[in-house]
Amino acid sequence: MHASTARGSVAAPSAIRMAGAYATFAASGVQTTPYSVTRVTHDGSALPGFRAPAPVRAIPAAVADNVTDVLRGVIVRGTGTKAQALGRTAAGKTGTTDDYRSAWFVGYTRRLATSVVLFREDPKHPQLQSLAGVGGLQKVFGGDIPTEIWTQYMRDALAGLPDAPFPAPAPLGHGTDEPGAPSPSLSPSPSPSTPPVKRSGNTGKKPTPAQPTPTSRPACRHHKCH
Incomplete structure (x- = not known):
């Protein structure tokens, strides 16, 4: 963690927090708080209160596994293709801040999540x-x-x-067009058709074709309709 993070002058989370967040995706939505102290002793006896945090379900497994499926694409065909040299099934995300003041890569396999951040400071x-x-x-x-x-x-x-392969992502259901608005299943409007002309003998007059039945216009799903 760099000094500016400790002072609270930046909003970015620390590298260990990023690794912990991505480890949650690796574990299909089960989150474990990162910790560094595993044991404290006094006069040869272990003090209580330093047990490892218990894992908890943070997000549904289907959501986590779908995020992993997307982040695998970053390594397969995106900005993190250099990670292919690992030769393992992996997922991750690159990051670069404005003016190239820091650069990140947070990636994980099914077994391990690691965050790498690169930055440079001047003591003055x-x-x-x-x-x-x-x-x-x-x-x-x-x-x-x-x-x-x-x-x-x-x-x-x-x-x-x-x-170790990642679990196959499960379908998440239908998407939405606007917050809270389910996507309607719109089918193309049928083409207007002309019903057959009814004839009643030879009257000497040309039959008048019936007018096509008007079709309703689909409801506009945008803020402005034209």
Whole structure:
């Protein structure tokens, strides 16, 4: 955590909080609060109150698994393609702040979630400095150095463990067009048809075709109708 985060001058969560959030997706919606202290002893005896946080259901499994399915696309064909070098089933998200002052990659497998954030500070100035020039790059994006660091770390951390697939995402149901408004199932309006002409013998007059039955216009689903 950098100094400006500790002072509360930025709104971004810490790297460990981001890793904890993405670990919730990896666990199909079960959240465990990140912790660093596992045991405290006094005179050789363990003190109470330092047990690991209990896992809780934070979001439905179907929602979490669908988020994972989307975030897999970031690595497969998006901005995090460098993470493919891990050679495992993984999902994640890159991030780059304005003026390239920080760059992120938060990614996870079924077994482990890791967050990598890259930033630069000047002790004489509290603001984050631009990352331009770091690693010989004119601009540093989340898909560059942070993703490479993440990939190398995850390769070592998961060495010897088999790859674990993510659960298949379950359907979430129908979408909505506006907040709270279900999407109506609109079918094309039938084409106007002309009913057959009724004839009653030879009257010497040309039959008058019946007028087509008007069709109703679908209700406008936008703020302005034309």
